[in-house]
Amino acid sequence: MNHMPKEKIGIVAVSRDCFPMTLSETRRKAVVKAYQEKYGEIYECPVCVENEIHMRQALADIRAAECNALVVYLGNFGPESSETLLIKEFEGPAMVVAAAEETGDNLIQGRGDAYCGMLNASYNLKLRNLKAYIPEYPVGTAEECADMIHEFCSIARAVIGLRNLKIISFGPRPQDFLACNAPIKQLYNLGVEIEENSELDLFEAFKNHAGDERIPQVVAEMEQELGAGNKKPEILTKLAQYELTLTDWVEGHKGSREFTAIAGKCWPAFQTQFGFVPCYVNSRLTKRGIPVSCEVDIYGALSEFIGTVISQDAVTLLDINNSVPADMYEKEIKGKYEYTLKDTFMGFHCGNTPSDKLSFCEMKYQLIMARSLPEEVTQGTLEGDIAPGNITFYRLQSTSDAKIRAYIAQGEVLPVATRSFGSIGVFAIPEMGRFYRHVLIEKNYPHHGAVAFGHFGKTLYEVFKYLGVPVEEIDFNQPKGMLYPAENPFA
Structure with a gap:
């Protein structure tokens, strides 16, 4: 990588x-x-x-x-x-x-x-x-x-x-996404630099890359990667132009730092002005070792970078999104795997997961955005079920009052068809229901979690300790019988 x-x-x-x-x-x-x-x-x-x-x-x-x-x-x-x-x-x-x-x-x-x-x-x-x-x-x-x-x-x-990382962000967090709000004080405490830009700066740079002579080569690379999943060939030229915009920005702005991660803007005005969604490009940069988070999630990008370095492999950033329907659990999970219904959930994002982490992939349009926008401006998602296997769900986060905390939970993606859209998988984490309530909700974590493909909890825990996260602020999915501080012992 x-x-x-x-x-x-x-x-x-x-x-x-x-x-x-x-x-x-x-x-x-x-x-x-x-x-x-x-x-x-x-x-x-x-x-x-x-x-x-x-x-x-x-x-x-x-x-x-x-x-x-x-x-x-x-x-x-x-x-x-x-x-x-x-x-x-x-x-x-x-x-x-x-x-x-x-x-x-x-x-x-x-x-x-x-x-x-x-x-x-x-x-x-x-x-x-x-x-x-x-x-x-x-x-x-x-x-x-x-x-x-x-x-x-x-x-x-x-x-x-x-200590050699710069996070480059574009635009403020979207309205009603205050969960991704990111006080930057803790970045400096960790030794990380940040450059915050307007999406107008990015749009100007994108326009200046129109007709770039490198675009056909990038399009050819995309076509080869997508193969039969290239369902929106008409959008590839714009996506290639955007990819070159980001890679040139990184080279021109990383300054004294060796490594970069990007916290990108992807809505609400991105689609109508750029004419596409950036999900596929985000996945391609992440695959190359330049993690890109969605919705200007600065600490999401930071978490992705840490997981990439530890695993020496691509990661992804997903919404801790929806419960698994009971009928789906009864038919395809119960009795086959040692998980309760509450141990399972679906991790989803519009289309940002690298192609080699999907069981199959197709270039499509963003269904949620297309409910209120013309479909043609929402093209650019990489959709498919996430490949089954071991995963670590984790996040390093600053609180709203600039305190640092983290969580780590090991589990797996089950080989169960999601029957849904986006980059999505059926996840199973032991005691996820309790972890969801007493860590993710109780400690006010945002809906985004980073996913590393493998079990890396031991190393992540030591990294977080080394970085100065108080051990009492490094949470994990506690086994049955081990109560969280706020868990009702009589429940």
């Missing part, structure tokens, strides 16, 4: 001056060997940090090696000040992991006490107001530490991406 951050991990071993430095060095080499055999590249810093002078030497070395993510490895107890100062001065995403003792036959000169050293490291991080990823159980063998470092890669990639 293009337009995505890449992490280069550097590992630095640390050693307490009253412990043998060779213990940390030997254990570091074993971790590097295990990682390289199983996962590939990792940079091994030759400097073992015992004091602040060593810390600066190690820092210079990993910077020279162009590492953008750091693993501090406690091969023994470790020097708590030097190791945390390394994290502070490195400034990029960092994790701390510690060595388990190796054998009961060598617990005198070969005992490292890193189990204890991890406690001191975490305490010193807190004293200095520093963030570092500490795995669920951060003490392990060389092979176990290699696995933990591999899990850190996705977390590091997301943090690197956000």
Whole structure:
């Protein structure tokens, strides 16, 4: 996937001056060997940090090696000040992991006490107001530490991406879509830049792309992608013109940032002025690693970007839209899958889901808009049932008073025909009914949720923690018997 951050991990071993430095060095080499055999590249810093002078030497070395993510490895107890100062001065995403003792036959000169050293490291991080990823159980063998470092890669990639992200938006949120209102204060807290534009600016740029010599090539790409689903060939030239408008805008406006996401306007005046709807183009950019949200949903675009970076795959943004009819549940779900009716719902948007995430796709018109507008100006949706498989429904959101919170719920798209329109699927999430009431409604989340195709809850949870979301504000679909704070225990 293009337009995505890449992490280069550097590992630095640390050693307490009253412990043998060779213990940390030997254990570091074993971790590097295990990682390289199983996962590939990792940079091994030759400097073992015992004091602040060593810390600066190690820092210079990993910077020279162009590492953008750091693993501090406690091969023994470790020097708590030097190791945390390394994290502070490195400034990029960092994790701390510690060595388990190796054998009961060598617990005198070969005992490292890193189990204890991890406690001191975490305490010193807190004293200095520093963030570092500490795995669920951060003490392990060389092979176990290699696995933990591999899990850190996705977390590091997301943090690197956000610190180099600009969200480009067009227009204010549509009337009666205050749910997508987005105080931007938390974007800056996360290290994200934002450029807010008028849709009039976008319309001018679109008009200036009329007759662009690249349009026929983009049309040909669209025709190839759509295949037999190309039901509206007459609209492709305009869609190609719009796609070039957005991609040129991104290149011309990303400034000092490497990565971009777009919060786009798509109604109410878009259709009548541009002459189409942008859904298909949104799906194509999202597929290439430039997520595009609908209805100027800035935090939706942010959430999509995080999921794209973590999954290294396309995502989508859907309305948590409608219940599954009881007769449909009885006929096609009950007895075949271990879900109640309240565990199911339909996720829908007009036509913004990438083609490779649909079981089938066709270029159509936007039925809801066509109820009040001429059909010809509502063409441009990519419609089809979302492909069955595991999903993670999630969102990172600022509240109206600029507090940050998030939710994560793992489930699946069922192989059940929706019999409906748009980009749509039958979703099943365990205990969705309770999650819907006591998280989505109770905590005033908007109707848009990001969807990653796979189970990525563990990584998303760690990313949100690393970004500073309070753990009490990271909600998930709690299992039966585990009550939400506002849930009636007598219900």
